[in-house]
Amino acid sequence: MNCRHCNTKLLHTFLDLGFAPPSNAYLTIEDLPKTEKSYPLKIMVCDKCWLVQTLDFLDADQLFTSEYSYFSSTSSSWLDHSKSYVDKVCSMLALDEQSQVLEVASNDGYLLKNFVERNIPCLGIEPTDSTANAAEELGIPVVRKFFDEEFAKYLASKDLIADLIVGNNVYAHVPDINDFTRGLKIALKPSGTITLEFPHLMRLIEHGQFDTIYHEHYSYLSLYTSSRVLANNGLRVYNVEELTTHGGSLRIYACHQDDERQTHESVEQLLIREEEFGLKDLAVFKNFKSKVEKIKSDLLSFLIEQRKSGKSVVGYGAAAKGNTLLNYAGVKTDLLKYVVDASASKWNKYLPGSQIPIYDIEILRREEIDYLLILPWNIKEEVILQNSFLLDSETKFCVAIPHFHFCKTEQ
Numbered sequence: 001m002n003c004r005h006c007n008t009k010l011l012h013t014f015l016d017l018g019f020a021p022p023s024n025a026y027l028t029i030e031d032l033p034k035t036e037k038s039y040p041l042k043i044m045v046c047d048k049c050w051l052v053q054t055l056d057f058l059d060a061d062q063l064f065t066s067e068y069s070y071f072s073s074t075s076s077s078w079l080d081h082s083k084s085y086v087d088k089v090c091s092m093l094a095l096d097e098q099s100q101v102l103e104v105a106s107n108d109g110y111l112l113k114n115f116v117e118r119n120i121p122c123l124g125i126e127p128t129d130s131t132a133n134a135a136e137e138l139g140i141p142v143v144r145k146f147f148d149e150e151f152a153k154y155l156a157s158k159d160l161i162a163d164l165i166v167g168n169n170v171y172a173h174v175p176d177i178n179d180f181t182r183g184l185k186i187a188l189k190p191s192g193t194i195t196l197e198f199p200h201l202m203r204l205i206e207h208g209q210f211d212t213i214y215h216e217h218y219s220y221l222s223l224y225t226s227s228r229v230l231a232n233n234g235l236r237v238y239n240v241e242e243l244t245t246h247g248g249s250l251r252i253y254a255c256h257q258d259d260e261r262q263t264h265e266s267v268e269q270l271l272i273r274e275e276e277f278g279l280k281d282l283a284v285f286k287n288f289k290s291k292v293e294k295i296k297s298d299l300l301s302f303l304i305e306q307r308k309s310g311k312s313v314v315g316y317g318a319a320a321k322g323n324t325l326l327n328y329a330g331v332k333t334d335l336l337k338y339v340v341d342a343s344a345s346k347w348n349k350y351l352p353g354s355q356i357p358i359y360d361i362e363i364l365r366r367e368e369i370d371y372l373l374i375l376p377w378n379i380k381e382e383v384i385l386q387n388s389f390l391l392d393s394e395t396k397f398c399v400a401i402p403h404f405h406f407c408k409t410e411q
Ligand SMILES: [Zn+2]
Pocket: 003, 004, 005, 006, 007, 008, 046, 047, 048, 049, 050, 051
């Protein structure tokens, strides 16, 4: 396979996680006896543009289906994050009733509802019916589509090009990053702004966040590579912010190449730090494997020890992250009884691959639990706070990444 961005032959493996089912393909009880489809989960790095990318096995329409069950509004910290972004960007760009905002992958309306409240015209683009329905119930206009160059041309023909295009956690999820980026260029007004948020590759490597690797996540991006892709499509990154979300993300601000805005010094500074870290050094990519193997063996040692001593371990959060970790480590119900999740759409289903059952979080109030393994480590503080009643029964909270440890709690 050749690089999705620059078409150079891909020669270097970053990480090989074996076979895995699509991480959002939750199973019903009827599905359990059937053979699950699983696909290689292998990540390559391009030695020319340094785009880290999955090998092609699955099409986007196999992954983002009408039953897609990731609802952004489930996380209260993500809702807060989105609201403060809207406050900031509205004043920064002086958006008002005359402006047009476009959000690509608007999910359940977690973000656009803040523009609706301010009477700023907005449009969501979202291919999954389940989440689009939820957004429409909030009064947000949604087009059920994948965003691409062709659709951007359609928007332009309807005079719907935007002052602000928002893409939160979508840039890394598009199979054809060049086509998507051409679309961004077309759908942007001459003086418009694009903001894109995505997990930062530098943090992934630094903190062993291999569980953010799954089929839906086609690209693993740095500022260097994302700037390069945008530049090759006539867009320029003029500012960048480092965020704590998803274990360390970037928010990049882009405009047309010939826009008058000056490029902020944060861009050059981060490019230098990325290079110093080794994001253009193959050895840094090749050494990642040993870090991942240690995370796996530490988690398994803990789980096996608890099983031997008759202690119960339950997982929190039936999300993509957990699936990658559990499937790679080969964890099944003998080691992890069940997983709880706040999202009702997942209750009484089973995790893909491991087939671990998913229950309503209310079960935590009824059963005695020795250890709660928090799978979405990026929201561990929120999880501990919401489940602090468990501390009375001496349940301990733990996470597997960046390395296995017990979480510090108030008691
Ligand atoms: Zn490349």
